[in-house]
Amino acid sequence: xKIAILPGDGIGPEIIEQAVRVLxxxxxxxxxxxxxxxxxxxxxxxxxxxxATLALxxxxxxxxxxxxxxxxxxxxxxxxxxxxxxxxxxxNLNLFxxxxxxxxxxxxxxxxxxxxxxxxxxxxxxxxxxTGDIYFGQPRGVRTAPDGAFKxxxxxxxxxxxxxxxxxxxxxxxxxxxxxxxxxxxxxxKANVLETFQFWKDIVTDVHKEYQDVTLDHMYVDNAxxxxxxxxxxxxxxxTGNMFGDILSDAAAMLTGSIGMLPSASLDANNKGLYExxxxxxxxxxxxxxxNPLATILSAAMMLxxxxxxxxxADRIENxxxxxxxxxxxxxxIYEEGTTKVGTKEMGDAVVQALR
Ligand code: NAD
Numbered sequence: 613x614k615i616a617i618l619p620g621d622g623i624g625p626e627i628i629e630q631a632v633r634v635l636x637x638x639x640x641x642x643x644x645x646x647x648x649x650x651x652x653x654x655x656x657x658x659x660x661x662x663x664a665t666l667a668l669x670x671x672x673x674x675x676x677x678x679x680x681x682x683x684x685x686x687x688x689x690x691x692x693x694x695x696x697x698x699x700x701x702x703x704n705l706n707l708f709x710x711x712x713x714x715x716x717x718x719x720x721x722x723x724x725x726x727x728x729x730x731x732x733x734x735x736x737x738x739x740x741x742x743t744g745d746i747y748f749g750q751p752r753g754v755r756t757a758p759d760g761a762f763k764x765x766x767x768x769x770x771x772x773x774x775x776x777x778x779x780x781x782x783x784x785x786x787x788x789x790x791x792x793x794x795x796x797x798x799x800x801x802k803a804n805v806l807e808t809f810q811f812w813k814d815i816v817t818d819v820h821k822e823y824q825d826v827t828l829d830h831m832y833v834d835n836a837x838x839x840x841x842x843x844x845x846x847x848x849x850x851x852t853g854n855m856f857g858d859i860l861s862d863a864a865a866m867l868t869g870s871i872g873m874l875p876s877a878s879l880d881a882n883n884k885g886l887y888e889x890x891x892x893x894x895x896x897x898x899x900x901x902x903x904n905p906l907a908t909i910l911s912a913a914m915m916l917x918x919x920x921x922x923x924x925x926a927d928r929i930e931n932x933x934x935x936x937x938x939x940x941x942x943x944x945x946i947y948e949e950g951t952t953k954v955g956t957k958e959m960g961d962a963v964v965q966a967l968r
Pocket of ligand 1 (some may be wrong): 623627679680681682683695698742811872888890892893894895896897902903905906907926945
């Protein structure tokens with residue numbers, strides 16, 4: 613098993629270092645190779661996604677990514693900005709499924725804006741289709757309306773569309789992920805108004821025939837938004853299209869209130885994936901040794917579960933993270949009175965210790 617390690621910029625190298633230490637502390641050894649990406653890629657090779665970095669990512673079984681971006685690159689032309697590296701990797705690796713767990717450990721329940729009893733122990737997974745829908749549909753643009761009530765007026769327009777195969781492949785990812793959890797899947801659509809999402813609903817229902825051990829229900833997106841803040845713990849796995857997923861996954865992430873804790877994965881059709889924390893490169897705290905490495909460590913656990921088929925090792929890491937939180941250790945972003953404040957490396961040390 614080969615893992616491409618792409619630390620990136622800002623706090624990326626600091627948090628990745630801790631995740632690599634955690635991986636090295638497992639019984640099984642993985643081959644890891646590091647390459648520059650983002651601003652670091654630009655500095656080393658004049659491009660945010662250097663050819664050698666892309667080749668390494670393609671050849672590896674999985675990619676562990678830190679974060680990219682720094683204000684000092686804001687003046688570069690768009691194609692050379694660090695953030696382009698993520699888009700390039702998604703496109704070149706055909707990463708069409710975005711998995712974002714929203715987990716709120718009981719010890720951190722105070723960090724949420726919702727009442728602790730509503731969110732404490734929250735553990736849901738949002739799966740967002742990443743390469744289709746109205747974000748990519750053609751035609752799109754601004755034109756003079758050719759007909760209708762606003763004929764002759766300027767209008768903006770986009771195209772919402774999903775091909776059957778696109779819906780099928782994301783549905784398979786979702787059912788398979790649900791199988792690894794509580795076996796409940798909610799497909800979120802807007803079938804009452806949109807043809808595309810009636811079609812979505814029909815196809816997801818059809819794919820369900822292959823996963824009779826998983827319970828499927830359907831929910832309109834407006835209701836899903838409401839339920840996410842009303843009773844989020846009712847959900848297990850949610851699957852939805854690109855636009856609805858964009859909105860719902862951010863809302864779900866914020867339920868937990870602690871951005872330094874949230875991992876994410878982007879997968880292709882063969883479960884090869886790119887794993888990264890949900891947060892950015894946090895240039896404001898880079899180099900200070902205070903960044904929370906847990907989102908990245910938990911991303912490594914997701915990588916073991918989804919791409920490397922090592923569920924037991926993933927469980928071990930997740931349990932080690934729970935153990936350090938139970939010990940009261942906190943980086944500054946999740947610190948509360950009565951707990952012990954630690955830095956990035958001490959948090960990594962504690963997870964490694966808990967693994968043993
Ligand atoms: P950010 O997520 O980097 O930071 C937002 C806030 O959260 C900051 O106050 C930061 O200090 C804090 N924070 C983030 N991660 C943390 C951690 N692990 N521990 C403790 N605190 C943490 O978002 P931003 O400030 O809007 O963006 C900074 C840079 O990151 C920009 O260049 C942006 O383009 C880039 N970015 C990259 C990614 C990515 O690599 N996937 C995602 C989002 C933003």
